[in-house]
Amino acid sequence: MESTPKTKILIIEDDPSMRKILIDQLQYEGFDVIAAGDGEEGLKKAIAESPRLILLDILMPQMDGLTMLEKLRQESPYGKLVPVILLTNLSADSEEIIKKVAKTEPLYYIVKTSLSIKEIAKKIKERLVHDL
Amino acid sequence: MLFLQRVEAQEIIPAGHDALKGFFIDGLLFSALFIVTAVFAGMVLVYCMFGRRWNRRLILHDYSDKPKDEIIYYQMLSDIVAQMRLRIGDDAFKIAQNIPDLEIDTKTGRIVRIKKDPAKIIALLISRYEKLSGNRISFGLRNP
Secondary structure, rough: OOOOOEEEEEEEOOOOHHHHHHHHHHHHHEEHHHHEEOOHHHHHHHHHHHHOOEOOOOOOOOHHHHHHHHHHHHHHHHHHHHEEEEEEOOOOOOOHHHHHHHHHHHOOEEEEEHOOOOHHHHHHHHHHHHHH | OOOHHHHHHHHHHHHHHHHHHHHHHHHHHHHHHHHHHHHHHHHHHHHHHHOOOOOOHOOOOOOOOOOOOHHHHHHHHHHHHHHHHHHHHOOHHHHHHOOEEEEEHHHHHHHHEEEOOOHHHHHHHHHHHHHHHHOOEEEOOOOO
16 A cells, blocks of 8 residues: 655755754654755755755855745746745844845744744644645 | 430431531532633633734735735735734834834734835834844744
8 A cells, every 4th residue: 555655845954953853853743854954955955856845044054045045936937936934043134134035935934043843843734734 | 215315316427427418519519610610711811811912913914905016025014013913912013113114003913004115124123123022033924
């Protein structure tokens, strides 16, 4: 008997401990999780694997999250529409960030300290159910 | 005589026992009723204190009448104000009202008008809220 394929989620996060926590929690919630450590690797994985949702950090080496998201949105019809959740320590209190966020239209701008990992997982589930 | 006294005593003890039992049953019933009433009253009180605020948070405003390139900014502002309101109550409106070039309906939380520079207004609102509350804010861009 074939089992239903798991929903694929891409985590792009440079902090290894945070990345591991997110991977563990989302695998526990039943998702197929792939991960990348910076924006450049994340962009390649997103295009190659077409995950249903991307969890994206902003401050990262090589390529930051907002630049990666801008490129992804321009890349393909998939990249233009894939739901992205920005997960960051950076406050959105600058005009430049707000302009980039408005341009790239992520689902959420989540400051890591304001939500628990479980609450983030809940938001992901809510969104994916909404998309079905 | 002694026999009669024993009989009376035997009649009195069971009667007293039943009264005591009845008293305990009544006591238990009243206690249960009291607990149920107290829990219900507590729920009503919590709803009065926070329920309205939760409901207000869930109101989704329609901004389709706004210029197409500005709708995203209206949605962002709307969600940011709702998140602020969830955390600090109607004080969120006081902060929003003091932002230049931003008009907000304080009854519904709807963003009435962004007069100019929406990105600057949003950044300023977030900055003021975070300074006053000491908390960072997260927000959504599309209606769930």
